[in-house]
Amino acid sequence: MTTVLGLETSCDETSAAVLQGGAVGARLASCVILSQDVHAVYRGVVPELASRAHLKAIGPVADRALADAGVALDDVDLIAVTAGPGLVGALLVGVSYAKGLAVATGKPLVGVHHLEGHLFGTVLDDPAAEPPFVGLIISGGHTLLLDVPAWGAYRLLGETRDDAVGEAFDKVGALLGLGFPGGPAIEREAARGDPARWRFPRPMLHGGQRPGDPDYLDLSMSGLKTALVLAVRGVDDLAAERPHLARGFQDAVIDVVTQKVLRAVAITGRPRVVLGGGVACNQALRAALASALGARGATLHAPTPRISTDNAAMIARAGLFRAAEAGRPIDAEARLPFPGLERA
Numbered sequence: 626m627t628t629v630l631g632l633e634t635s636c637d638e639t640s641a642a643v644l645q646g647g648a649v650g651a652r653l654a655s656c657v658i659l660s661q662d663v664h665a666v667y668r669g670v671v672p673e674l675a676s677r678a679h680l681k682a683i684g685p686v687a688d689r690a691l692a693d694a695g696v697a698l699d700d701v702d703l704i705a706v707t708a709g710p711g712l713v714g715a716l717l718v719g720v721s722y723a724k725g726l727a728v729a730t731g732k733p734l735v736g737v738h739h740l741e742g743h744l745f746g747t748v749l750d751d752p753a754a755e756p757p758f759v760g761l762i763i764s765g766g767h768t769l770l771l772d773v774p775a776w777g778a779y780r781l782l783g784e785t786r787d788d789a790v791g792e793a794f795d796k797v798g799a800l801l802g803l804g805f806p807g808g809p810a811i812e813r814e815a816a817r818g819d820p821a822r823w824r825f826p827r828p829m830l831h832g833g834q835r836p837g838d839p840d841y842l843d844l845s846m847s848g849l850k851t852a853l854v855l856a857v858r859g860v861d862d863l864a865a866e867r868p869h870l871a872r873g874f875q876d877a878v879i880d881v882v883t884q885k886v887l888r889a890v891a892i893t894g895r896p897r898v899v900l901g902g903g904v905a906c907n908q909a910l911r912a913a914l915a916s917a918l919g920a921r922g923a924t925l926h927a928p929t930p931r932i933s934t935d936n937a938a939m940i941a942r943a944g945l946f947r948a949a950e951a952g953r954p955i956d957a958e959a960r961l962p963f964p965g966l967e968r969a
């Protein structure tokens with residue numbers, strides 16, 4: 626049994642978690658997530674403020690995760706930290722803290738790719754979320770569709786050509802006067818919106834291929850965003866129209882994402898789809914994906930909201946895999962870029 630202390634500071638969540646893993650399965654003993662709310666004022670994450678907030682929080686958050694788990698630092702066998710991608714200053718806080726701990730205690734340290742972390746998150750909530758599967762990571766910073774035949778082997782099936790899906794939610798949220806982050810607010814508004822009132826374009830619904838590679842499944846959000854800008858300009862009473870605009874936008878995103886996922890399943894023949902990233906919190910998207918996949922005999926595996934958004938539990942789980950894979954402790958810088966990711 627390996628006790629892992631996971632640390633995550635890549636964006637605007639300071640998080641620490643303790644995970645206990647053996648040959649089969651892993652048990653989450655604690656997970657503390659401190660979300661920085663300072664960014665709401667600026668309607669987006671301000672990197673320097675994020676770094677400063679991490680600096681203040683990382684020590685107490687790590688101590689709290691250990692205390693919640695009833696584990697002493699001495700009993701930790703492995704420290705896992707997000708090494709990238711993310712905001713450089715924010716990452717630096719977590720990596721420096723982790724290195725300090727590793728040097729002071731003599732414990733091994735492993736650097737984790739943030740997106741590999743998201744792939745490993747879902748299995749903490751749902752033991753069936755094991756490869757082979759199609760992985761869909763949709764967050765504020767990333768949109769990735771991956772074929773995952775086995776842990777550590779990742780084939781890129783498609784990504785966004787412009788905005789990440791969560792970023793589009795955030796920008797449209799701001800446009801509709803809904804504050805930051807936009808995703809949860811848009812979902813709330815959309816729930817009472819009329820689906821027939823606005824029909825927005827579905828960018829690259831059947832497109833997104835790249836020259837010479839007809840199976841590429843790229844996404845694009847920019848045309849949809851423009852359509853929203855134009856719609857908002859033409860509206861007299863934004864407050865009255867807001868739920869309907871939110872519904873029209875969300876439905877367009879859901880259609881595009883669902884279509885891409887169905888294509889990915891058709892191309893790869895994988896029986897499962899594993900979802901990760903903050904946008905995975907969206908219940909309407911989850912319901913649409915689950916039903917479309919169910920109709921084709923495939924299953925959707927989505928994490929709880931706590932594990933969808935950035936957290937250290939997923940980093941600890943991916944770190945456990947990486948350390949076992951390497952057969953020895955590996956250095957924080959050694960694992961980038963995305964280990965095993967290739968476009969075959």
Ligand code: KG4
Pocket residue numbers: 636763764765766767790791792794795806807808809812902903904905906907908933934935
């Ligand atoms: O994974 P995450 O916590 O941070 C990044 O790595 O980006 O994802 C945050 C993103 C934000 O863009 C937020 O608007 C979006 O996830 N999000 C949602 C929902 N909850 C969070 N988007 C749509 N519907 C939601 N319910």
Ligand code: ZN
Pocket residue numbers: 739743764902903934935
């Ligand atoms: Zn993330």
